[in-house]
Amino acid sequence: MNWYLQNGKDSDVIISSRVRLSRNIEGIPFVSKCKTEELKTVYKKMKEIVPLIGYGLKFISLKDLNDLNREALVEKNLISAEFAKSKNPFSAIIINDEENICITINEEDHIKLQVFSSGLELENLMNLAMEIDQKLEELIPYSFHKKYGYLTACPTNVGTGLKVSVFTHLPALTITGNIRRFLSAINNLGMSIKGVYGDSSKAEGDIYQISNNQTIGITEKEITKNLKLISQKVLEQEKMARKYLTKKGIDLEDKLYRDFGVLSNAKKISEEEARELISNVKLGTDLGIISELNDTKISELMLYTKPASLSLRVGKKLSVYEQEIERANVIKQILSE
Amino acid sequence: MLCQNCEKNEANIRYTQIINGVKKEIALCSDCARKLGIDDLRMPINFNSFLGDFFNDYAETEFLPMLQTTELKCKTCGMTYNDFINTGVFGCSNCYDVFSNPIDSLLKNLHGTSKHIGRGPKGKAEKLNVENVDNKKEEKKTESKKEMLERDLEKAIKEERYEDAAKIRDELKEMK
Numbered sequence A: 001m002n003w004y005l006q007n008g009k010d011s012d013v014i015i016s017s018r019v020r021l022s023r024n025i026e027g028i029p030f031v032s033k034c035k036t037e038e039l040k041t042v043y044k045k046m047k048e049i050v051p052l053i054g055y056g057l058k059f060i061s062l063k064d065l066n067d068l069n070r071e072a073l074v075e076k077n078l079i080s081a082e083f084a085k086s087k088n089p090f091s092a093i094i095i096n097d098e099e100n101i102c103i104t105i106n107e108e109d110h111i112k113l114q115v116f117s118s119g120l121e122l123e124n125l126m127n128l129a130m131e132i133d134q135k136l137e138e139l140i141p142y143s144f145h146k147k148y149g150y151l152t153a154c155p156t157n158v159g160t161g162l163k164v165s166v167f168t169h170l171p172a173l174t175i176t177g178n179i180r181r182f183l184s185a186i187n188n189l190g191m192s193i194k195g196v197y198g199d200s201s202k203a204e205g206d207i208y209q210i211s212n213n214q215t216i217g218i219t220e221k222e223i224t225k226n227l228k229l230i231s232q233k234v235l236e237q238e239k240m241a242r243k244y245l246t247k248k249g250i251d252l253e254d255k256l257y258r259d260f261g262v263l264s265n266a267k268k269i270s271e272e273e274a275r276e277l278i279s280n281v282k283l284g285t286d287l288g289i290i291s292e293l294n295d296t297k298i299s300e301l302m303l304y305t306k307p308a309s310l311s312l313r314v315g316k317k318l319s320v321y322e323q324e325i326e327r328a329n330v331i332k333q334i335l336s337e
Numbered sequence B: 001m002l003c004q005n006c007e008k009n010e011a012n013i014r015y016t017q018i019i020n021g022v023k024k025e026i027a028l029c030s031d032c033a034r035k036l037g038i039d040d041l042r043m044p045i046n047f048n049s050f051l052g053d054f055f056n057d058y059a060e061t062e063f064l065p066m067l068q069t070t071e072l073k074c075k076t077c078g079m080t081y082n083d084f085i086n087t088g089v090f091g092c093s094n095c096y097d098v099f100s101n102p103i104d105s106l107l108k109n110l111h112g113t114s115k116h117i118g119r120g121p122k123g124k125a126e127k128l129n130v131e132n133v134d135n136k137k138e139e140k141k142t143e144s145k146k147e148m149l150e151r152d153l154e155k156a157i158k159e160e161r162y163e164d165a166a167k168i169r170d171e172l173k174e175m176k
Ligand SMILES: [Zn+2]
Pocket: B003, B004, B005, B006, B007, B008, B009, B028, B029, B030, B031, B032, B033
């Protein structure tokens, strides 16, 4: 089963973890200043070394993927929305069947090595990323500076080139009105926290990404340790807020079950509405209030209500109106499985 | 209050960062904040609490990358520091040496320090050869070799390694 449908450690609050290393190749300009033949050189070299890396990795040129497939990669958080739109003929990804390893080629940096897991799994991810990185450095010369470390196009990644992220579900902190204060507290600890969906005024689905800001002057171990400490704090605070909510008894149960009722009975439903309802249904399931669902079903609901993943599951490209109808159908399918 | 970077516009953004327990605050105009790539951290200034520590920490403004470095240009990729301010990304590895002064300030501002202490690559992989070397490219290659030597020369003089400097100068003469 793919990592994003699995149930991980503490995944009632920490949905998933990601470790990302940005790397560039010595002697070739960063991507924005690359000439075509330089992009091609990076592309060909990476393609050539894929079998030597192992892990069942495959090289896929982005130009061989249609819009729907690219969009689905974005929805699974494997590549960025900007990269999905890339017109560069030498953009590529290196990915395995489990999709827990995804290396992007010729995005902002020549190489972005990413590993993923459901739940809170930072040390294991870090070890995996380092293991792959050490294989890569035997095969390609990294751009490394004595003082500045691994050089990256953007100075926010330089040094270790390491960004560690956790994706968290914080509905109780939101419902209890504590989220704003909480966000600024995390910011003040030198971490960035932002809503994954929706605009800056409202994080749709109450899903937030927390990552390290500092990448230089700090070791890889410390970055991982800090993220883990923060994650544990987040876990603790959200759980406290949930405990407080459960004191409301029947009022909370009524609200969450009503949302479950709408989600499971709607004949057509928009992506945004589904996201909000799934957030509360997940909360209800994690609190043991809603008994009709389990973690895998929640993960499936989260994934297959997104437009491209929905269209791929149904097997054809859908208009927005058709999506709303099919989304309601797919939700019913998942619930009755 | 005026922006602490350009000292021209009214400041309307306060940028705060705490790194290793050291709090750094700076008042910026929205223009400069955007140029320095920190506008997404915007929050409204609370002048009451801010003015107090501001005068104490006036020397802190030194960590901001100043805009008078615009003439600097990377010979390898053609990027100027102004280009960087506009795009937010550097063009090549050499940029990090060419712009090392403003980069030091920028990194201290972003990360609290500018010295890498993490791991480094142990592998000794061979350099990649870029294909399609036509005549024009060949010309470029010798050009950049010359530029590389010029850079080494500058560096040798700066570091007072005069013997090395003399050697590089000889090598340069031979190329002409
Ligand atoms: Zn200014």
